[in-house]
Amino acid sequence: MRPVARISISMKRTRGNLESGRIPGRMSALVYRGGGSLKVESIPVPRIGSHEVLVQVRACGVCPTDIKKIRRDLLPPPRVYGHETAGVIVRVGASVRGFHPGDRVALHHHVPCLDCHFCRRRAFAQCAGYRVTGVTAGFEPAGGGFAEYVCVKRGCLPGMVRIPKDISFAEAALLEPVNTVLKAVNLLGVVPGDHVLVVGQGPIGLLFNRLLTLRGASVSACDPLELRRRIGQRFGARRTFPTMEAIGDPVKRMTRGRGLDAVVLAAPSDEAFCQAQKLVRGGGAILVFAHTVRGNATPLDLGRVCVDEQRVLGSYSSDFTLQDEVARLVFSRTLDVRPLITHRYPLTDAAAAIDRAATPSADTLKVVVEPGLRGQ
Ligand SMILES: [Zn+2]
Numbered sequence: 001m002r003p004v005a006r007i008s009i010s011m012k013r014t015r016g017n018l019e020s021g022r023i024p025g026r027m028s029a030l031v032y033r034g035g036g037s038l039k040v041e042s043i044p045v046p047r048i049g050s051h052e053v054l055v056q057v058r059a060c061g062v063c064p065t066d067i068k069k070i071r072r073d074l075l076p077p078p079r080v081y082g083h084e085t086a087g088v089i090v091r092v093g094a095s096v097r098g099f100h101p102g103d104r105v106a107l108h109h110h111v112p113c114l115d116c117h118f119c120r121r122r123a124f125a126q127c128a129g130y131r132v133t134g135v136t137a138g139f140e141p142a143g144g145g146f147a148e149y150v151c152v153k154r155g156c157l158p159g160m161v162r163i164p165k166d167i168s169f170a171e172a173a174l175l176e177p178v179n180t181v182l183k184a185v186n187l188l189g190v191v192p193g194d195h196v197l198v199v200g201q202g203p204i205g206l207l208f209n210r211l212l213t214l215r216g217a218s219v220s221a222c223d224p225l226e227l228r229r230r231i232g233q234r235f236g237a238r239r240t241f242p243t244m245e246a247i248g249d250p251v252k253r254m255t256r257g258r259g260l261d262a263v264v265l266a267a268p269s270d271e272a273f274c275q276a277q278k279l280v281r282g283g284g285a286i287l288v289f290a291h292t293v294r295g296n297a298t299p300l301d302l303g304r305v306c307v308d309e310q311r312v313l314g315s316y317s318s319d320f321t322l323q324d325e326v327a328r329l330v331f332s333r334t335l336d337v338r339p340l341i342t343h344r345y346p347l348t349d350a351a352a353a354i355d356r357a358a359t360p361s362a363d364t365l366k367v368v369v370e371p372g373l374r375g376q
């Protein structure tokens with residue numbers, strides 16, 4: 001693993017803020033300019049207020065939701081995306097307590113208010129405060145992780161997690177996707193001995209394999225790519241299948257005709273959803289995790305929902321209250337995310353990183369942008 005560059009621990013006070021090292025006035029950032037266009041530009045380093053923190057980004061994972069926003073032009077430009085971010089605190093607002101320049105931290109870009117109608121019902125991703133992005137490199141806040149520095153706003157300070165010395169920034173950047181998967185696994189309510197099928201063996205599907213296995217489930221996995229199926233086994237799948245059609249008979253055998261306890265759709269396949277309805281037992285669950293575009297309609301057998309009591313569940317984004325458990329899992333390497341990180345790009349090539357993640361080959365799992373890496 002790349003040695004972590006030392007940062008100066010000599011600190012000084014400027015305008016009441018505490019800071020370390022030399023912080024430039026301008027920085028590089030991958031700016032989204034609309035029409036799917038991305039360019040590395042020089043923009044000002046964000047200024048922070050007295051309740052905010054400036055973090056030098058060391059790693060930021062490329063997430064499918066960023067790709068979706070860029071490719072489909074979902075939000076008005078300009079923006080700097082990237083929300084799976086880890087780095088080093090370099091400046092701390094005068095009123096911030098508990099964090100110091102030099103701290104290595106993973107960021108959480110959405111923090112719910114914990115007090116509204118939605119939060120009291122644990123629907124954190126529906127909280128109005130949660131939807132406000134609290135980490136920015138400038139412009140309309142959008143995560144900002146594809147830049148050299150980000151400002152962490154007051155609302156997101158409670159989500160900042162310190163990274164132990166022996167854990168890399170790239171690993172820590174994956175706390176966010178791990179959180180989203182743990183939240184979904186909790187929602188499924190899996191108990192030891194359950195038979196669960198995970199459809200799609202990209203990074204998210206693989207995290208499901210591992211977390212479900214840790215809960216004592218017997219995991220099967222489905223992916224058309226042979227290499228992905230092999231990796232799926234390393235992440236805990238006991239059986240793998242190239243298609244949903246291939247699964248029917250083995251499922252009958254292994255569940256004595258009962259059917260699967262749950263199917264997780266970690267790929268946005270409507271076809272897989274239809275098949276899942278036939279594979280899940282009465283009272284079992286189908287978890288829809290990758291269908292992130294509204295208006296996506298597909299046939300649902302309502303008789304299976306009513307008479308067979310099949311549950312169709314959705315889960316989106318993270319659960320702030322799980323962050324400590326997520327940190328424990330990743331930092332203890334009980335959930336070792338290192339094999340997921342297959343591609344690293346310097347910030348100068350961040351647009352290529354996003355292309356790579358948007359059109360992955362079989363061996364492309366998690367793509368991470370690391371501003372400290374040198375360009376070729
Ligand atoms: Zn993400």
Ligand SMILES: [Zn+2]
Pocket residue numbers: 112113114115116117118119120127128129130
């Ligand atoms: Zn709330």
